[in-house]
Amino acid sequence: MIHHLRAAGVDLIIDARGTAAPVVVHWGRALGDLDTAALTALADASAPAIAPSSIDHPFRVSVVPLLTEGWTGRPAVEISPHAAALRHIGTGRDGDAVLTMLALGDARIELRYALSPEGVLLVDRRVRNDGPADIEVRALAALLPVPSRAREVLDFTGRWAGEREPQRLRPGHGVWARDTRHGRGGHDDPFLFTVGTPGFGFRHGEVWATHVAWSGDRSVWLERSDLGASVVGAGERLDGHVLAPGETYAAPTVVAVWSDEGLDGLSARLHPWVRSWATPRGPRPVTLNTWEAVYFDHSLERLTPLVEAAARVGAERLVLDDGWFHGRTDDRRALGDWTVDERVWPDGLGPLISRVSEAGLQFGLWVEPEMVSADSDLARAHPDWMLTPADAVSWRWQHVLDLTHPDAWRHVFDSLDALLTQYPIAALKWDHNRDLLVPHSGGQVRALYRLLDALRAAHPDVEIESCASGGARIDLGILRRVDRFWTSDTNDPLARQRIQRWTGILIPPEFLGSHVGDERAHTTGRTASMAFRLATALFLHAGIESDISRLDDAQLDVLARWTEVYRTHRALVHGGTAVRSDDADPALLQHGVVSPDRTEGLFAYVALDRFEAALPSPISLPGLDPLRRYRVRVCDVGAPVRTVQDADPAWLANGVELPGSVLAEGVLTAPLLAPGEALLLHAVAV
Secondary structure (H helix, E strand, O other), X not given: OEEEEEEOOEEEEEEOOXXXXXXXXXXXXXXXXXXXXXXXXXXXXXXXOOOOOOOOOOOOOOOOOOHHHOOOOXXXXXXXXXXXXXXXXXXXXXXXXXXEEEEEOOEEEEEEEEEOOOOOEEEEEEEEEOOOOOEEEEEEOEEEEEOOOOOEEEEEEEEOOEEEEEEEEOOOOEEEEEEOOOOOOOOOOOOXXXXXXXXXXXXXXXXXEEEEOOOOOEEEEEEEOOOOOEEEEEEEXXXXXXXXXXXXXXXXXXXXXXXXXXXHHHHHHHHXXXXXXXXXXXXXXXXXXXXXXXXXXOOHHHHHHHHHHHHHHOOOEEEEOOOOEOOOOOOOOOOOOOOEOOOOXXXXXXXXXXXXXXXXXXXXXEEOOOEEOXXXXXXXXXXXXXXXXXXXXXXXXEEXXXXXXXXHHHHXXXXXXXXXXXXXXXXXXXXXXXXXXXXXXXXXXXXHHHHHHHHHHHOOOOEEEEOEOOEOOOOOOHXXXXXXXXXXXXXXXXXXXXXXXXHOOOOOHHHEEEEEOOOEOOOOOOEOOHHHHHHHHHOOEEEEOOOHHHOOHXXXXXXXXXXXXXXXXXXXXXXXXXXXXXXXXXXXXXXXXXXOOOOEEEEEEEEOOOOOOOOOOOEOOOOOOOOOEEEEEEOOOOOOOOEOOOOOOHHHOOOEEEEHHHHXXXXXXXXXXXXXXXXXXXXXXX
């Protein structure tokens, strides 16, 4: 039988006729209403010719192509001991999905393909050992065909405080593969592996993308064969997963997306889909985090002025960062000892939380439960609980706690459960400041998922922010269990503009934290104007990370104005459609968000550096309704935007009224912004 899944302009067609493994005939643009005869004709017509000096029948890349069948490409499935023949047990509908059953020796393989209402394809795989002896699963990836016109690859690399750096190339024949070995995604995570027609951008081109919804090691690749077949593969990177008789391995879901409207078209599918199952439990509060404000300098006297300043500027949550627990005076000790330090907080955290609550703010707390310091009571009492022993290579002077050890898992759960029971904690900032540096790390990730699930069940009103030395663990697997990501450890707005631009293709803005830091960035030493810092943080889940108790009244008034603007536009930013312009000038970024009904939009015109020409490129406002007229005005966050000359365009003072079709074309003359500045514009339909 031939199965046809359709949703939101996307088609998936699977040919499951006969005894051979099924074949994905088409994944991409909707092909229209196809009856059984048309589907049969399409499947038959897609069979390739027999290539010279090759196997003696047409070779079709199946959902599980094998070497013994003629597939000499990278294997998607590797199971040992290996059977020579793959048996197709059956394929049918599983509700709105297609489920196919295969057998490879004693291994029973299930593949499930589901297409969401937004056109997002979800591929799940599992294998069960039906035999009398152990088997080893070395790979269980999803493999999907892409047309030969998908010649260009976009994926990501990066480093600490410099995540999501895009890299593009056009591979020849063979494999372009990205494997990670961090035990978490890593700062160089390929993140969203995209292939497309050459030159694709944010607003144009046809693209196919995959993401492994998984917080551990992964493998993603594009393979172009000289036979003309091109495929993308994605899955967990395995060091070899042993299954005893009767055991099952369930691979992480692979999320696959197609668009013929460029990278913004991917976001237009992914963001509504993510919001359908991960909607935050209320408006995203303005969050003041104490790390760059006080570091380890904790006391009620030190923090009370910060609480008062936070309340004055309109913050809604205060998160007490690292340094509150027993013996924690610096980053070299005490991880694992999750009790309040009685020397710093002789009366516990109650007095501070009372001050925070009286000021009208929620209280949050930083933890790093997966880690342990060699210099800690926990490590001295239970060295067998350490995944990386005390004499192994440390990272930021810390080691990994083995969450697959039942007693270690219980220790973490009981410690956090006790804190959340004793104190009215609204949020946990959950950090993860090192790579695991061990093989077979998938068990640690699954134990983490069980821990998060258990804590959320016990404390359903507590929000959790996932931080991994910044943005080293941002994925849709852990998003099922957390409410926010810390996008990067840098609050430098110049670095943040790029990091946020690319992270936001996959993750909706309300799940990404962005804070206003000091004038001089702690990570880079670079200085930035208040206006640029405010504009950069406005478009995500906004917050503050600075000792604002030292600011004067005028500066506090600016922050108060900014939080007011954030609350005014919060529903738009956190529920709208993300849009970005393709700009030829590398010094320029343009991005924004448009409401679902396209009645308004908020946009940023950003100067990263000196413009290439004497006059900057015009402003374009994409995504608005081309048939409506809009009133466009400057959105004032309270701080002056620096320009290199005083002569602003005439329209800027009082705004302008134009159709959406005109605004999208880039007709608005831009002011000559100084490097490191952003102009904010608000468009409202009239």
